[in-house]
Amino acid sequence: MAGTGTFKEIIEGDVYKFYADGHWRLSSSGNISYVYNPTVAGKQAYKITACSKDEVNQAFQSAKAAQKIWAKTPLYKRAEMLHKVAEIMRKNKGPIAECLVKEVAKPAKDSVTEVVRSADLLSYTAEGIRILSEGKFLFSDSFPGNPRNKLCLASKAPLGVILAIPPFNYPVNLTCSKIGPALIAGNAVVVKPPTQGSVSTLHMMHCFHLAGFPKGLLSCVPIKASELGDYVTTHPLVNCISFTGGCDTGMSISKKAGMVPLQMELGGKDAMIVLEDGDIELAATNIIKGGFSFSGQRCTAVKVVLVMESVADKLVSSVNAKVAKLKVGPPENNCDIVPVVTEASANFIEGLVTDAKAKNAKLCQAKFSRQEWKRQGNLIWPLLIDNVTTDMRIAWEEPFGPVIPVMRIKTPEEGVKHCNSSKYGLQGCVFTSDINKAMLLSDAMESGTIQINSAPARGPDHFPFQGIRESGVGSQGVTNSINLMTKIKTTVLNLPTASYTMGTNKLPFSSLLSFLLSLVLGSGRRRVFADGEKRTSVW
Numbered sequence: 001m002a003g004t005g006t007f008k009e010i011i012e013g014d015v016y017k018f019y020a021d022g023h024w025r026l027s028s029s030g031n032i033s034y035v036y037n038p039t040v041a042g043k044q045a046y047k048i049t050a051c052s053k054d055e056v057n058q059a060f061q062s063a064k065a066a067q068k069i070w071a072k073t074p075l076y077k078r079a080e081m082l083h084k085v086a087e088i089m090r091k092n093k094g095p096i097a098e099c100l101v102k103e104v105a106k107p108a109k110d111s112v113t114e115v116v117r118s119a120d121l122l123s124y125t126a127e128g129i130r131i132l133s134e135g136k137f138l139f140s141d142s143f144p145g146n147p148r149n150k151l152c153l154a155s156k157a158p159l160g161v162i163l164a165i166p167p168f169n170y171p172v173n174l175t176c177s178k179i180g181p182a183l184i185a186g187n188a189v190v191v192k193p194p195t196q197g198s199v200s201t202l203h204m205m206h207c208f209h210l211a212g213f214p215k216g217l218l219s220c221v222p223i224k225a226s227e228l229g230d231y232v233t234t235h236p237l238v239n240c241i242s243f244t245g246g247c248d249t250g251m252s253i254s255k256k257a258g259m260v261p262l263q264m265e266l267g268g269k270d271a272m273i274v275l276e277d278g279d280i281e282l283a284a285t286n287i288i289k290g291g292f293s294f295s296g297q298r299c300t301a302v303k304v305v306l307v308m309e310s311v312a313d314k315l316v317s318s319v320n321a322k323v324a325k326l327k328v329g330p331p332e333n334n335c336d337i338v339p340v341v342t343e344a345s346a347n348f349i350e351g352l353v354t355d356a357k358a359k360n361a362k363l364c365q366a367k368f369s370r371q372e373w374k375r376q377g378n379l380i381w382p383l384l385i386d387n388v389t390t391d392m393r394i395a396w397e398e399p400f401g402p403v404i405p406v407m408r409i410k411t412p413e414e415g416v417k418h419c420n421s422s423k424y425g426l427q428g429c430v431f432t433s434d435i436n437k438a439m440l441l442s443d444a445m446e447s448g449t450i451q452i453n454s455a456p457a458r459g460p461d462h463f464p465f466q467g468i469r470e471s472g473v474g475s476q477g478v479t480n481s482i483n484l485m486t487k488i489k490t491t492v493l494n495l496p497t498a499s500y501t502m503g504t505n506k507l508p509f510s511s512l513l514s515f516l517l518s519l520v521l522g523s524g525r526r527r528v529f530a531d532g533e534k535r536t537s538v539w
């Protein structure tokens with residue numbers, strides 16, 4: 001059960017605490033944020049303490065201090081601790097998943113999957129020590145005019161304090177995808193959890209606490225973003241911001257952030273282009289899996305289908321038949337379509353549908369009811385909207401809900417043009433049986449990733465994951481996140497004479513003779529070396 005047993009110390013009464021300096025406590029502010037259960041309108045799921053400005057500042061100060069020590073922790077010990085957290089998370093997947101069901105209405109089975117996937121991500125990230133234990137060794141004489149008298153050692157150093165801001169839809173997985181790389185690289189992390197998703201995040205943070213990370217290295221500070229959001233994101237001790245969430249929020253943060261590396265993933269309008277030689281059944285299945293899972297609340301969800309008009313009717317018919325089989329209802333029952341996270345989100349989605357209908361789109365509401373459009377509170381029945389045209393909002397905007405527009409195209413180029421006209425550029429996908437056409441389309445589609453014959457997806461989590469344009473900046477995926485959360489440190493060894501290796505360091509005979517004579521006569525030519533010491537020989 002959430003907040004009991006292993007997790008009883010993270011709650012006081014019915015209010016969840018915040019985590020800093022290695023322990024859990026209620027904020028001195030007395031402020032409380034409320035987490036509402038998306039499945040039951042108006043029902044409070046949880047109460048969480050909201051940190052004060054001073055508590056947030058203290059979390060950053062402690063992070064800075066703890067990071068200096070953590071950066072000197074051997075890589076193998078860092079890896080051991082990540083494996084330990086992963087194990088604790090696997091053991092406690094039940095209570096953490098329970099929170100996901102209640103605060104973001106994620107289907108129960110998908111909630112457990114998210115926790116296990118996150119533990120696996122941490123285990124994989126622990127192997128990141130292979131990357132961190134490698135450096136670069138450069139000779140100077142590869143550059144014109146330089147003898148080989150400078151040896152350059154380049155290695156990766158931690159940035160310092162990482163501010164991690166995850167979104168509601170994957171509060172556990174997307175927090176781990178930030179914390180894991182940050183820690184293995186030697187950084188400290190301050191997590192600002194999403195309100196909807198904060199209790200799942202707090203439970204996950206407790207697993208890190210139980211693993212025994214140094215006090216202060218990790219903190220989780222729920223705040224009222226409207227009050228302290230800017231304070232957190234512009235704090236002088238922030239050395240990097242890793243944010244996943246809405247485009248508007250992310251863009252605003254990136255404009256205010258200091259001169260720090262940014263890792264921003266801001267959503268997408270992932271396009272699916274279906275060609276005449278594409279497998280229509282496969283495409284339909286991927287629209288269902290890729291477009292409607294978690295009610296479309298995924299940045300990588302299929303968000304517009306661009307299908308050649310000659311096969312459009314066949315595709316729409318196949319998708320509608322599959323939509324009719326989707327289970328609609330509460331996440332506890334593992335329904336395919338669950339309530340979206342907030343009423344505001346549901347209202348936004350309804351606005352897009354209403355606009356499309358007003359402009360003569362065809363609403364293909366499955367045979368759930370005679371209604372074309374069905375919504376009950378935050379619960380929206382899955383909807384394919386056919387005959388969408390570019391004058392409709394849903395052709396361009398990200399619903400983050402179970403509604404998918406279908407646009408009919410005459411040429412593949414028309415599909416590429418629409419994809420590239422979007423302000424987003426996260427992922428896309430192409431369905432065709434011709435690998436050459438697939439590669440040409442992938443090259444032409446301006447997106448971070450193009451999937452061939454499968455729906456967009458971030459996983460597996462070690463794959464590079466990035467958006468362009470307003471879909472974000474910086475690349476995720478375990479390796480890329482580790483590299484983004486480090487900086488390069490170089491040390492240059494300046495030598496008095498060129499240095500060669502593998503026996504190529506033969507002295508000219510004359511200097512060998514003078515060297516031998518100096519040994520015999522004891523009056524070797526005294527030279528000042530790089531360290532300032534006067535000696536007769538470099539070795």
Ligand SMILES: NC(=O)C1=CN([C@@H]2O[C@H](COP(=O)(O)OP(=O)(O)OC[C@H]3O[C@@H](n4cnc5c(N)ncnc54)[C@H](OP(=O)(O)O)[C@@H]3O)[C@@H](O)[C@H]2O)C=CC1
Nearest residue numbers: 166167168193194195225229245246249265266267299400
């Ligand atoms: N790329 C992706 O995977 C996601 C994209 N989205 C897109 O964003 C839209 C809105 O979803 P939502 O989750 O509300 O996204 P938001 O961008 O509002 O929230 C994302 C995270 O940012 C935090 N936040 C909000 N405002 C600030 C601020 N001023 N300073 C610091 N942190 C802040 C939120 O905290 P809090 O919750 O307390 O406001 C949350 O932790 C969705 O409809 C979807 O289009 C949403 C989720 C994931």
Ligand SMILES: O=C(O)[C@H](O)COP(=O)(O)O
Nearest residue numbers: 298299300456457458459
């Ligand atoms: O930001 C998101 O919505 C997730 O990263 C998507 O992950 P998924 O493709 O594995 O669902």
